[in-house]
Amino acid sequence: MSGDPTIYDIAARAGVGIATVSRVLNAHPRVKVETRDAVLKACADLGFRPNRAARRLAAGGPNRPRVAALAPLFATAFAYGVTRPLAAGLAAAGIDLVLYDIPDRETKQRTLDRLLGERACEGLVLCSMGIGPERAAQFAAARIPVVAxxxxxxxxxAATIDNRAAMRLAVEVLRERGARRIAHLAGGDALAYRERRAGFVAAAGAAAPVVPAETPTREGGAAACGILLDAHPDIDAIACASDAIAVGALEECRRRGLAAPDRIQIMGFDDQPFMDVIGLSTVRQPVAGFGAWAAQAVAALCADPGAAVTPVLLPVSVVERQTTRTPAAPSRRRGR
Amino acid sequence: MSGDPTIYDIAARAGVGIATVSRVLNAHPRVKVETRDAVLKACADLGFRPNRAARRLAAGGPNRPRVAALAPLFATAFAYGVTRPLAAGLAAAGIDLVLYDIPDRETKQRTLDRLLGERACEGLVLCSMGIGPERAAQFAAARIPVVAxxxxxxxxxAATIDNRAAMRLAVEVLRERGARRIAHLAGGDALAYRERRAGFVAAAGAAAPVVPAETPTREGGAAACGILLDAHPDIDAIACASDAIAVGALEECRRRGLAAPDRIQIMGFDDQPFMDVIGLSTVRQPVAGFGAWAAQAVAALCADPGAAVTPVLLPVSVVERQTTRTPAAPSRRRGR
DNA sequence: GCGCGCTATGGAAGCGCTTCCATGAGCGGC
DNA sequence: GCCGCTCATGGAAGCGCTTCCATAGCGCGC
Incomplete structure (x- = not known):
């Protein structure tokens, strides 16, 4: 009886057989009320908690394949677009999807540990996050395919976009719309943000101002925009690392009386819901494409660990709205 | 060998013992390469898929309690606010959270069936959805506490808001801001939408126009708004069943040259992210309160099935922004 | 040439539960 | 008052896997 109590402990304490305990726990008829109460009391006394794995094993039932998806589900609306097609694609392949919200690094590690330790899934989808080589090796050893x-x-x-090229495109569009002094509001240390920053520097030159936002949020964007404008009042366009940052920047500009797009143009990144209402021009990410690719890739790998899955680079496009100037030509979108 | 293959089948086919199969599957060292390959080949040939439950049972390890949360995760940003505090509260109680996205009725039933059949959780949180009495009885029989x-x-x-009172409050605020002819853009058949509609009718009178949106989305809102304005051009305020509907209505009004709030006032419901940027006045839901309550309630019930959990009615407040007129008094918010 | 230690492997004992089957007790009808 | 029933219950056999322990084979040093 060291460790968690089992039905044997309950049976002993209630003075009945284990079969009876099982009947009580499964709400079978044909158990005398007093017996039932005695068992329930023993359960409560001992803090009994049935073992899920044992129940499932004994009860039989199908052993459906399962894939886990880790993502910062609620940090932005990014998961909106990714998760739906992922779930749909996996469901079509007869695979269950379990979602884990990963707000921070520590949660990520804990979740991965648990997934590995409990052998809780047959496949893994990593959204907007990477893992180290040791981790990758652990999953490989456990024969669990992982896609990013x-x-x-x-x-x-992995399915990715070319963040550098995307940011270069953003800069190009701003230039074509008449921008002369372009700045960048960068995100944090995450790879995507670093690449976008590198793309900006490549396109706008090392001399172009770059201010990192404390956090890739509206507040962070507003604060960074304030710093930028104080230091470089002559800026006439800002390419931002995310929509949230861009919205923060837009608010800060409005606060300072700088009209967009006439006095200053602003470009976001992501194209989250409602950006069209806000009128933010932005770089649109292929979120649905990410989800669909992940579903297909992980399903293939689950079915055959040796399957060849080709990484893809999905295209992005610039959606021009009210925070950039109207192009001379009639086209409203630029793809790449 | 009827049914799924087991390690016995693999062992037989590869001409080895089951212990060796297990070693291969768990990447143990000390397995001759050729033996390993033979086992792997047998696995591939037979389409072997280890049984998760058996692995966990045999491997031991902790049996952490687990709560499942069902919600339309990505329909709106509602889950943004609910899930975070829910996850945090459960983590503090040592309980794992598994998220299930429920886009439609069928998925709900399928998910509930599976949860019940696989005894996959020790507790259930239902977000924005109800279950029938038979379902509730099934969960009660399985001794799985459910909170809504x-x-x-x-x-x-359950933790809920008083949707009727909330909508009445919205109507009151609009009236105080000078609205004379108030209409309602209703949502669908969901209970919350029906109650909001009833609250509107109670506050505005049976004669006040009500147009149901085909879907509680921007598109649905815009279309319904068009119908409303065609039929009742003299409307000077719209109380909407959701923010998405309100944004659609706002767009439609702009399209028709009706300025908000001067010509027409618009009130949303939810207070989703970015509504402040859009300037939408709206009824704010206590989303974080929902999550926190659910965590505490389900944790208590898991610990002690007999625990007394009191349903709560959480307060809502009206957040006045640019789609309603500036109040004469300096206060910007009204709570209830 | 023999024994030792090491490696690769098989056998078997559970993990905690569900459930089939058997047992015993109580009970109405003749 | 005995027989055949039904009802409540206990015993034991797995569910498919991991892992401890034992075993067989083998190369090496003396």
Whole structure:
């Protein structure tokens, strides 16, 4: 009786057989009320908690394959677009999807540990996050295929966008719309943000101002925009690392009386819901494409661990709205 | 060998013992390469898929309690606010959270069936959805506590808001801001939408126009708003059943050249992210309160099935922004 | 050439539960 | 008052896997 109590402990304490305990726990008829109460009391006394694994094993039932998806589900609306097609694709392949919200690094590690330790899944989708080589090796050893989305990861098949090129495109569009002094509001240390920053520097030159936002949020964007404008009042366009940052910047500009797009143009990144209402021009991410690719890739790998899954680079496009100037030509979108 | 293959089948086919099969599957060292390959080949040939439950049972390890949360995770940003505090509260109680996205009725039933059949959780949180009495009985029989949030459900402890009163409050605020002819853009058949509609009718009178949106989305809102304005051009305020509907209505009004709030006032419901940027006045839901309550309630019930959990009615407040007129008094918010 | 230690492997004992089957007790009808 | 029933219950056999322990084979040193 060291460790958690089992039905044997309950049976002993209630003075009945284990079969009876099982009947009580499963709400079978044909158990005398007093027996039932005695068992229930014993359960309560001992703090009994049936073992899920044992129940499932004994009860039989199908052993459906399961894939876990880790993502910062509620940090932005990014998961909106990714998760739906992922769930749909996996359901079509007869695979269950379990979602884990990963707000921070520590949660990520804990979740991965648990997934590995409990052998809780047959496949893994990593959204907007990477794992180290040791982790990858652990999953390989456990024969659990892993695919990544929105974040490349050494040795893992991944669907990504070319963040550098995307940011270069953003700068190009701003230039074509008449911008002369373009600045960048960068995100944090995450790979995607670093790449966007590198893309900006490549396109706008090392001399162009770059201010990192404390956090990739509206507040962070507003604060960074304030710093930027104080230091470089002549800026006439800002390419931002995310929509949230861009909205913060837009608010800060409005606060200072700088009209967009006439006095200053602003470009976001992501194209989250409602950005069209806000009128933010932005770089649109292929979120649904990420989800669909991940579903297909992980399903293939689950079915056959040796399957060849090709990494893909999904296209982005610039959606021009009210925070950039109207193009001379009639086209409203630029793809790449 | 009827049914799924087991390690015995693999062992037989590869001409080895089951212990060796297990070693291969768990990447133990000390297995000759050729033996390993033979086992792997047998696995591939037979389409072997280890049984998760058996692995966990045999491997031992902790049997952490687990709560499942069902919600339309990605329909709106509602889950943003609910899930975070829910996850945090459960983590503090040592309980794992598993999220299930429920886009439609069928998925709900399928998920509940599976949860019940696989005894996959020790507790359930229902977000924005109800279950029938038979379902509730099934969970009661399985001794799985269920709590509801944002949607009352017979016999289940729930955290809700008073949708009727909330909508009445919205109408009152609009009136105080000078509205004379107030209309309602209703949502669908969901209980919350029906109650909001009833609250509107109670406050505005049976003669006040009500147009149901085909879907509680921007598109649905815009279309319904068009119908409303065609039929009642003299409307000077719209109380909407959701923010999405309100944004659609706002867009439609702009399209028709009706300025908000001067010509027409618009009130949303929810206070989703970015509504402040859009400037939408709206009824704010206590989303974080829902999550926190659910965590505490279900944790208490898991620990002690007999625990007394009191249903709560959480307060809502009206957040006045740019789609309603500036109040004469300096206060910007009204609570209830 | 024999024994030792090491490696690769098989056998078997559970993990905690569900459930089939058997047992015993109580009970109405003849 | 005995027989055949039904009802409540206990015993034991797995569910498919991991892992401890034992065993067989083998190369090496003396």
């Amino acid at each position: 989305v929105d974040h490349p990861c050494d040795g893992l098949p | 949030v944002d949607h009352p459900c017979d016999g289940l402890p």
